[in-house]
Amino acid sequence: MDKTTSTGPLAGIKVLELGTLIAGPFCARMLAEFGADVIKIESPDGGDPIRSWRVLKDGTSLWWSVQARNKKSLTLNLKAPEGRAIARQLALEADIIIENYRPGVLEKWELGYEQLKKDKPSLIMVRLSGFGQTGPMKDLPGFGAIGESMGGLRYVSGFADRPPVRVGVSIGDSVAALHGVIGAMMALRHRDVTGGRDAGEGQMVDVALYEAVFNMMESLVPEYDQAGVVRERTGGALPGIVPSNTYTTGDGENIVIAGNGDAIFKRLMLAMGRIDMAGDPQLARNDGRVARTQEIDEAIGAWCATHTIDSAMAVLQAADVPAGKIYSVRDMMSDPQFLARDMFEQHQFADGTPVKLPAITPKLSATPGKTQWLGPTLGQHNDEVLASLGFDAAAIARLKADGVV
Template sequence: MTQPQTAAALAGLRVIEMGQLIAGPFCGKTLGEFGAEVIKIEPPGAGDPLRNWRLLKNGTSVWWQVQSRNKQSVAIDLRQKEGQDLARRLIAEADVLIENFRPGTLEGWGMSPEELHRLNPGLIIARISGYGQTGPYRDLPGFGVIGEAMGGLRHLTAEPGRVPVRVGVSIGDTLAALHAVIGILTALYHRRVHGGAGQVIDVALHEAVFNVMESLLPEYSAFGAVREAAGSALPGIAPSNAYLCQDGWVLVAGNGDSIFKRLMGTIGRNDLGEAADLADNAGRVARVAEIDAAIGAWTQQRTVQATLDALSAARVPAGKVYTAKDIAEDPHYRARDMILQQPTRDGYTVDVPGIVPKLSVTPGTVRASAPHVGDDTEAVLRGMGLSEADIATLRAKEIIQ
């Protein structure tokens, strides 16, 4: 029996995205994957700078193909009053506005939250910035890397005594984007279920990072303990570390009490597995250097695959350090639709990440490839009631593209 097709979870939700680069657009991307109509306003000409970030194919970043799928591009010059007027007309009919400009930018365009709520009382305004819309640092320029440092993450991402390193991706931006998504969905629920009005969601990059820093602050508050960089280990949890094999590294998480016994039996160290003082985590933490040395001595005699096979047979959580090549070739990624083949508007197909989270009834989808600058300007403006003559005049004034 054919199941009836269910509408996308966010179908009917209209989102105006005025952000650029990572944080704001990742928020819009996530909403778009679950059915929201996302209209991206970007400057005529070059458009969002992300179009030119990292590796380019046919003149456009392949990153762009992921970040802007399911979006419409409307190219409007927001530096001009007529462009600002167009944006206000779009926002007046929207459910959500996303922006990640420096605080005060919207206000300078005559689009403060108060002014926008007069136009559209139910509007949800998500504002992502380096330090938030208030506080002594609000006007300082902030990027994800600075948020990661201020949020406490950079201090921990290093080998002891060595320079703090970045995670390798712009994790501060994406964490802020995901917190903005949570805020938007919460505000929409409040508006729908409780009859609440629109509201402003204020997300600071450093606060989004700080929010996932686990016990960092409580440990300092209670004990004066400052958690320090520990390389690949997880301080206070043992054993959990990266161990060198003959041809690479393996991560092993043997910190459960029963798991630890199985791990020690697998590496031929039942003496450690049966030791009374190692029966719980506190005892293992006290002897972590000895335990790590024993595991490392065993892994160094084996290849990565042989190590993983042995630990899998013993039901010990372990995994190799994946590269992009490993991900692309992994059958589990493919089986869970986490690698999708996405056509582009430049005529080629590229492998891109699938959609997270996975919903059983209203899963996310890729409905449209990433647009060129201004691909949808005319269609969106016609939908606002502008005539062909109006559009031609705006284009002649270089207010739109």
């Protein structure tokens, strides 16, 4: 691919990605979507394993086209001294390094934060790992599923009479990645106000997957500390916030109704024709409704059973009650709201096959993100990146022959 000039709020920011699979690459992906120049180092022996995950097209994951969009792929054998030397050169040119190896791996390669910051104090390194860079568990393998379990999410997911369930995506990795992005932006701001790229103060952003999940667990800790309450699995309901549950309509569809605001609850009951419940003073506040959760859910469930999903939605929307269908991807791709917000992008694979990708979020009014190219082929940018480091064609050919790239 020809050299490209990035645009966006992060244009000019150089990012080196040393990671595989989900957490680190998703973090780097978001920076790339908003203009950062991201160089992704991959093993010459097959590259990032996500290239072969889930549904494939011509041997490459369709997920890859999204997870690696706007990134440059450089193959580099980090077990070879010359490969590590090239990685170090790139690291010292970068503003941000994103890595998700186990703690200690980069140090073994002399690419750790403390080792690099001696030569570049302004360097920012985002480190994503299962359990963080310290503590008795730091050296253990930790995937997103483990982070979800240890961080409390799995314990509260599912029905009380069944084992915990997982969310249908790798939410632990993705939540950790978003924490990494936030940390990188705060560290970048601090660097810029303390002297900028050359003289500013860099830092390490230490993101543990279980802690990122734990950070999303709302009132879990003070409820246990002060009241001894252990939040349990409650299926589709939101415990202590009533009504907020999933109900089944007469045509067998599922609808989520969140009527938990005091004024919203009254509107919901009036829309259902339950004037008695709308005027019941005990139900006027959430704490009173919590004591009668089952009664309220049964009333809403009985009303939903007399409506189709579309008629129920029409009544609830007219009453200004938050409600929603549960969408599959098929529903999303034909939904007027998704389409009005341009939530799908049309692109082409190298062979000309058209493909839709999810659009980039969040939406910035002045400097929106942009898909400049789909996930690259393995080593697609080797010549470009190596030439930028001063390697001529003969030197690049030698690196290839020696198995360094």
